[in-house]
Amino acid sequence: MTARHPGALRVLFKKNWFRLTLAVVVFPSINLGLNELILRTSVPLFLDSIFTACAAVLGLPFGLLTAVLTNFYAEILHGFPGRHLPFALCGIATALIVWAMHRKNLLRTPLHFLAGTLAVALANSVLGAIIATFVFGGGTGSNIDVVVAGFVLALENILSAAFVGRMIVNLVDKAPALLGAMLFAGLLAAPGEKPQQASVKA
Numbered sequence: 001m002t003a004r005h006p007g008a009l010r011v012l013f014k015k016n017w018f019r020l021t022l023a024v025v026v027f028p029s030i031n032l033g034l035n036e037l038i039l040r041t042s043v044p045l046f047l048d049s050i051f052t053a054c055a056a057v058l059g060l061p062f063g064l065l066t067a068v069l070t071n072f073y074a075e076i077l078h079g080f081p082g083r084h085l086p087f088a089l090c091g092i093a094t095a096l097i098v099w100a101m102h103r104k105n106l107l108r109t110p111l112h113f114l115a116g117t118l119a120v121a122l123a124n125s126v127l128g129a130i131i132a133t134f135v136f137g138g139g140t141g142s143n144i145d146v147v148v149a150g151f152v153l154a155l156e157n158i159l160s161a162a163f164v165g166r167m168i169v170n171l172v173d174k175a176p177a178l179l180g181a182m183l184f185a186g187l188l189a190a191p192g193e194k195p196q197q198a199s200v201k202a
Contacts, residue, residue: 013058013188023062027051028069032077035070044143045173048074049094053120053181056098057107057188063099067091083141086131093123094174098181107182116178121170128170129162138162144169 035048056063074084138158151161
């Protein structure tokens with residue numbers, strides 16, 4: 001019974017209805033829950049993309065759905081203040097990068113982990129800084145604002161400060177997302193099967 005359990009789990013993850021349920025309900029809800037928890041502290045992290053990265057392993061549409069719905073549900077939770085949906089672009093970038101790496105079988109080694117974390121952190125920092133600066137004037141009402149404010153004093157430029165502050169934070173924040181994606185890819189792959197093959201079979 002125990003030996004058959006991993007195989008049954010892999011079969012379930014290959015069902016599109018199950019993947020859709022994860023991408024629409026389960027993964028965005030966990031992302032949002034983690035983000036809400038960290039916002040109750042002073043720790044300048046987001047923790048809202050771990051399961052976006054996992055969803056991207058299931059396929060690009062599932063990663064994109066999780067990315068957008070994570071921010072959409074945040075808007076609903078907070079009464080549609082308009083400060084969450086613009087940052088869905090950051091989640092979309094995460095999904096695209098992780099999906100591309102998975103397709104090329106680049107979610108296997110420590111070097112892949114470091115490269116992926118750097119790529120996702122850079123993309124999120126660039127997009128996040130542009131959105132924060134030109135849409136919200138630099139402040140977003142999240143824990144990272146304190147970090148950005150410190151760099152504004154040092155750099156005397158809001159865009160540069162928004163980017164540098166986010167890059168430092170994202171190098172830490174996106175590491176669990178890449179690690180989660182790597183572990184998830186390994187979980188889905190059957191013995192003798194390349195990890196990226198698990199996401200393309202229906």
